[in-house]
Amino acid sequence: MSWPARLHVVTGKGGVGKTTVAAALALALAAGGNRVLLVEVEGRQGLAQLFDLEPLPYAERRLGDIDDDLRLLAVDPEEALLEYLDLFYKMGRAGRVLRKLGAIDFATTIAPGLRDILLTGKVKEATTRTDEAGRRLYHAVVLDAPPTGRIGRFLNVTAEAARLAKLGPIKSQSEGVAALLRSPMTSVHLVTLLEEMPVQETTDALAELTALHIPVGKIIVNAARPPLLSSRVTQAELKRGLAEAGLPTDRRTVTGLQSEAHAHLARQELEQQLRAELAHLKRPTVELPLLSDGVDLPGLQHLAALLRPR
Amino acid sequence: MVGFEVDAVLGDPAIRIVVCCGSGGVGKTTTAAALALRAAEQHGRRTVVLTIDPARRLAQSLGLTELDNTPRQVKDAPLYAMQLDMKRTFDEVVLTHTAPERAKEIFANPFYQAMSSTFAGTQEYMAMEKLGQLRAADEWDLIVVDTPPSRSALDFLDAPARLGRFLDGKMLRLLSGTARAGGRSMFNLVTASFGAFSKAVQKILGAQLLTDLSGFVSALDSMFGGFRERAEHTYRVLQDPQTAFVLVAAPEPDAVREAAYFASRLEEGRMPLAGLVLNRVHTSAVPELDAESSAAAAARLGEEGDTARVLRVHELLMRQVVRETEVAAHFTDRFPLVPVARVPAQPTDVHDIAGLRAIGDAF
Ligand SMILES: Nc1ncnc2c1ncn2[C@@H]1O[C@H](COP(=O)(O)OP(=O)(O)OP(=O)(O)O)[C@@H](O)[C@H]1O
Ligand SMILES: Nc1ncnc2c1ncn2[C@@H]1O[C@H](COP(=O)(O)OP(=O)(O)OP(=O)(O)O)[C@@H](O)[C@H]1O
Ligand SMILES: [Mg+2]
Numbered sequence: 001m002s003w004p005a006r007l008h009v010v011t012g013k014g015g016v017g018k019t020t021v022a023a024a025l026a027l028a029l030a031a032g033g034n035r036v037l038l039v040e041v042e043g044r045q046g047l048a049q050l051f052d053l054e055p056l057p058y059a060e061r062r063l064g065d066i067d068d069d070l071r072l073l074a075v076d077p078e079e080a081l082l083e084y085l086d087l088f089y090k091m092g093r094a095g096r097v098l099r100k101l102g103a104i105d106f107a108t109t110i111a112p113g114l115r116d117i118l119l120t121g122k123v124k125e126a127t128t129r130t131d132e133a134g135r136r137l138y139h140a141v142v143l144d145a146p147p148t149g150r151i152g153r154f155l156n157v158t159a160e161a162a163r164l165a166k167l168g169p170i171k172s173q174s175e176g177v178a179a180l181l182r183s184p185m186t187s188v189h190l191v192t193l194l195e196e197m198p199v200q201e202t203t204d205a206l207a208e209l210t211a212l213h214i215p216v217g218k219i220i221v222n223a224a225r226p227p228l229l230s231s232r233v234t235q236a237e238l239k240r241g242l243a244e245a246g247l248p249t250d251r252r253t254v255t256g257l258q259s260e261a262h263a264h265l266a267r268q269e270l271e272q273q274l275r276a277e278l279a280h281l282k283r284p285t286v287e288l289p290l291l292s293d294g295v296d297l298p299g300l301q302h303l304a305a306l307l308r309p310r
Numbered sequence: 311m312v313g314f315e316v317d318a319v320l321g322d323p324a325i326r327i328v329v330c331c332g333s334g335g336v337g338k339t340t341t342a343a344a345l346a347l348r349a350a351e352q353h354g355r356r357t358v359v360l361t362i363d364p365a366r367r368l369a370q371s372l373g374l375t376e377l378d379n380t381p382r383q384v385k386d387a388p389l390y391a392m393q394l395d396m397k398r399t400f401d402e403v404v405l406t407h408t409a410p411e412r413a414k415e416i417f418a419n420p421f422y423q424a425m426s427s428t429f430a431g432t433q434e435y436m437a438m439e440k441l442g443q444l445r446a447a448d449e450w451d452l453i454v455v456d457t458p459p460s461r462s463a464l465d466f467l468d469a470p471a472r473l474g475r476f477l478d479g480k481m482l483r484l485l486s487g488t489a490r491a492g493g494r495s496m497f498n499l500v501t502a503s504f505g506a507f508s509k510a511v512q513k514i515l516g517a518q519l520l521t522d523l524s525g526f527v528s529a530l531d532s533m534f535g536g537f538r539e540r541a542e543h544t545y546r547v548l549q550d551p552q553t554a555f556v557l558v559a560a561p562e563p564d565a566v567r568e569a570a571y572f573a574s575r576l577e578e579g580r581m582p583l584a585g586l587v588l589n590r591v592h593t594s595a596v597p598e599l600d601a602e603s604s605a606a607a608a609a610r611l612g613e614e615g616d617t618a619r620v621l622r623v624h625e626l627l628m629r630q631v632v633r634e635t636e637v638a639a640h641f642t643d644r645f646p647l648v649p650v651a652r653v654p655a656q657p658t659d660v661h662d663i664a665g666l667r668a669i670g671d672a673f
C-alpha cells in the first residue's frame with residue numbers, strides 16, 4: 001500500500017471510525033522510525049480517550065511506550081490564535097486581554113470560518129515545519145478531521161476567509177493553507193461503513209472535494225465483515241446437516257435458522273452492492289475488518305499493520 | 311424492565327408533541343417518521359412530522375423533495391411531513407422582529423449569513439423555534455419532532471441556553487453597548503483593553519470587517535428580547551405534560567451512555583420522558599441454541615458445508631444478542647422505571663412507507 005502525501009486528512013460520516021482509522025494510519029506511517037504527528041481539531045479529546053491518556057495539552061505530546069515516533073496534538077482554536085498573534089505580531093498582551101473578554105470565543109462563534117482557518121493554519125505549520133538543517137520535522141501528519149458533512153467548508157479556507165476579510169494577513173494566511181491543501185502534499189481519505197448513508201456521504205464528499213480541487217486519496221471501508229454465505233439453503237439440506245451435527249431438527253429450529261441465514265444473505269447482498277458503488281468511484285480502496293473485541297491497542301496495531309506502507 | 315406502550319402515548323389526545331432524541335445515527339429520524347405514521351394511520355390523529363436532514367431516500371418516500379418549511383401530505387398515507395429549513399426559519403424570526411428595511415440589511419450582513427447557516431446550535435435552536443410555531447398555530451392533533459444529527463442528544467436541550475449565553479456574553483454586551491452609543495464610534499472607545507482588542511482586530515481583519523461586525527451586533531441587539539422569549543417559551547412547552555420525549559438508542563455502549571445522560575437531564579429539567587426505544591436490536595429465532603454450541607456443531611460438520619455456514623451465522627448473531635442485552639441492561643439498571651420498547655434491526659435500511667409501517671408494527 002502506498003501513502004504518497006505528507007498531510008493525510010481523514011474524514012467520513014459521524015461515527016464511521018475516523019478517529020480509529022486516523023490513529024491506525026498514523027501508527028502505520030510511523031512504523032520503521034518515521035516521525036509522525038496525529039492531530040485532532042474538534043476539542044473532543046478523542047485521541048486521549050482512544051489511547052487511554054489524560055486530556056492532551058496544546059502541545060505535541062509523545063505517546064510514551066506505545067510508539068516512540070508518534071506525537072499527538074489536540075489543536076484548540078483559541079490557543080492557535082494566541083500563538084499566531086504572538087508569533088507574527090508580538091501581541092502576547094493583547095491576546096490575553098482578548099481571551100479575558102471572551103473575544104476569541106465570540107469571534108469564532110459569529111465567524112466559524114475563522115476557527116477553521118486557525119485550525120488548518122496550525123496543521124499547515126506542523127506539516128511544513130523544518131529543523132535547523134531545513135529538513136522536515138514530520139515525515140507525515142495525520143488529521144482526524146471533521147465529518148463529511150462539514151469537510152468541504154472546513155478545508156475550503158479561502159472561500160471562508162474571503163467572506164470575512166478582503167485584505168490583510170487572514171487572507172494571505174488562508175491562501176497559504178489553501179495552496180497546501182490543493183497540492184499533492186495533501187490527501188483526503190474517506191472512511192465509510194458498508195451502510196447506505198455513509199456510502200452516500202462518501203460519494204457526495206468525493207464530488208465536493210473534487211470540485212474544490214482538493215486531492216482525494218483512498219476510500220477506507222471500516223468494520224467490514226467477510227461474507228459467510230454463498231447461496232440460500234433449503235430446509236431439507238439444513239435438516240440433514242443439523243441431524244448430522246446432532247442438533248434438534250424440529251420445524252421451529254429449521255425455519256428459524258433458515259430465516260436467520262436469509263436475513264444475513266440480504267445484508268450481504270446489500271454490502272456487495274455498496275462495494276460495487278464504491279468501486280464505481282474509482283479511488284484506491286482498503287478494507288479494514290470489524291474488531292470483534294472493540295478497539296483496543298492490539299486491535300489498533302492490527303489495523304495499522306494492514307495499512308502499513310509497502 | 312417495563313414495556314413501553316407506544317400506542318398508549320400516540321393515541322392519547324392529551325399528548326400533542328412527541329420529541330425523538332438520541333445520539334447521532336441511532337434512528338431518530340426513522341423512529342419519528344414511523345411514530346407519526348402510526349399515529350395517523352392507527353389512531354386517526356391529524357399528525358405532522360418535522361424531520362431534520364432525513365436520509366435522501368427516506369425524504370423521497372415522504373415526498374420531501376423541497377426544503378421549504380411547508381407540511382405536505384405524504385403520498386398514500388394520511389400523514390403530513392416537512393423538513394426543517396434552518397436558514398429560512400432564522401430569516402422568518404428576523405422578519406417577525408424587525409422592519410422589512412432593517413431585515414434586508416441584516417440578511418446582507420456577512421456575519422448574519424455565516425451565523426444563520428453554521429452557528430453551532432442554530433439547527434437545534436431553529437428546530438425548537440419551528441416546533442413552537444407549529445404548536446402555536448394549533449392546527450395539528452400531534453406534532454412529532456425529529457432532532458438534529460448531533461453527536462450528543464443533549465445539544466438539543468442545551469441550544470437555547472447556549473444562544474442565551476452568547477447573547478448575554480460580555481463581548482456582545484460590550485459591543486452592542488458601544489453600538490447603541492453611536493454605531494460607528496464603537497471602536498473609538500478608549501478603555502485600555504478595548505483599545506487592544508480593536509487594534510488586534512483592525513490589524514488582522516481589516517476595517518470593513520468592523521463595520522459589518524458593528525452592523526451585526528446592533529441587529530442582534532434589536533432582536534435580543536424576542537429571541538430569548540421564544541426560546542424560553544418553547545422550553546416551557548417541552549416541560550408540559552402535553553409533551554412526550556421518546557429517547558432513541560442503538561444497543562451500543564456509546565449510544566446507551568448518551569441515552570442515560572439524556573434521561574438524567576430530562577429528570578433535572580422536569581421534562582416528561584415517555585420511554586426508550588432501543589432501535590436496531592438483533593434477535594434470534596432460535597435463542598436456545600447458544601453461540602458456543604452452534605460453533606461446536608459447525609466445527610463437527612467441518613466448516614465447509616451449507617449447514618456449517620448457517621451455524622456460523624447463528625453463532626455471530628447469538629454473540630451479538632448477548633452483547634446487546636448486556637449493554638441495554640446498563641440503562642435499565644439505572645432507570646428501572648423508564649419503559650423500553652425494542653425495534654428489531656431490519657436486514658436492510660428503512661427508506662419507504664412500508665418499512666416505516668413495519669417499524670411501527672414492532673412497537
Ligand atoms: N474496525 C472496527 N471494529 C470495531 N469497532 C470499531 C472499528 N472502528 C471503529 N470502531 C468503534 O466504532 C465507534 C466509532 O469509532 P470512532 O470514534 O473512531 O468514529 P468517528 O468517526 O471518529 O466518530 P465521531 O464522528 O463521533 O468522531 C467506536 O466505539 C469505535 O471503538
Ligand atoms: N430498525 C432499523 N433497522 C435497520 N435499519 C435502520 C433501522 N432504524 C434506522 N435504520 C437505518 O439507519 C440509518 C440511520 O437512521 P436515521 O437517519 O433514522 O438516524 P438518525 O438518528 O436520524 O441519524 P442522524 O443523527 O444522522 O440524524 C438509516 O439508513 C436508516 O434507514
Ligand atoms: Mg472521532
Ligand SMILES: [Mg+2]
Nearest residue numbers: 338339363459
Ligand atoms: Mg436524523
